[in-house]
Amino acid sequence: MTPDQIPQLIAQIALADARVRREDPTEQRAQVLMWAGILADVPLDYAVRAVQKHYAKSTWPILPADIATQWAAAVRDRMSRDVDPAPPVDPDDEAAYRAHLTAHRRAVATGQEPPVEHHALTAGPAAAEAERRRAAIGKYIPIAVDDALSAHRPQRAARLAVLREGRPDALAVPCPVETCRAAVGAACTRPGKGQTRHRLAGPHPSRTDYAAERAA
Template structure:
């Protein structure tokens, strides 16, 4: 509140509780300066439920003690804490790679919620539809078509050869070997095959990931692959 709003609030309180009225000009000036110093960051009213006049009236109705600036600032702090506790940060529309813009949008949303100029965002329930998706994010997903951009995928290929080989096989229409369990090294679906190192006692001493799956795993994936629509069986001819 600025000084004019503080003066209006004091005039309103004076009509309800004459004990707060200061008839001396110096005392009135000091009272105005004190209240402005303590309530300068407290708004007079917000679009979502906060009104300093309502708080003052409630205090005068329920308390026999003369109202103080703290009797207005404490409810305001509780109001802010309650709104932030009910707020669930929505996904910013800024580019996630732009850390500064992403953080600025998060902070701006929280400040708006705490200041009472925006409603707290509630966590949305899981649904099967696509309602409420930000148009900018949806366009970005369509452009990238993956959580990993193409340039980053190419740069990561040398460091994850099994994953790169799997992606290339899918692109070429070949069977996905990592979709089945390997009977040779016992690798589970989604995990790369491993090369076992045997010790002098024929015990397994180490197992390192292979860049390519075992041949038996490729055969098993090819046997279990479902035919594509364009490879559906044609009607037999008499």
């Protein structure tokens, strides 16, 4: 609330409790500034409802802290139920992504938008659309993040390098080599002693050829 809105709130409170309103002009100005500072983040309509809720149960004069505490609890509840959905923008556009995410969080915190809860994404009319988007996006990781993690995930880095160069992705198909038979996404291996297997530095050539055939 702004300082201009505080007198409206105090007038509403005075209808139920005249003890809250100050009569001295100097005290009135000080009261407005004090309440405005404490309730700066609280919307006027919410504050009025908090006042009504307070006097429905109590005969004690309400304090601005009573309203601010209720508002903070309401914000925590909304934010805890919000799943923070991915913004409908290009994830590689970091500025737009952050701006949309910040705007969504602010809108939920201030009550301008309802929380996007988990069940809203996995049930009801939005379920089919959510599943379609999830399938289209897949396990997306921004390019910059992938590059930063490349030293720690050499196999994925090598696979991404192949894709960026336009070469066939051997790991997108199972390995046809009889002694390997690696599944899709798994690295090729060769038999070791006993039941052990050794991972190869790259895919079997026949697996690369098979991937090229499938891509064609």
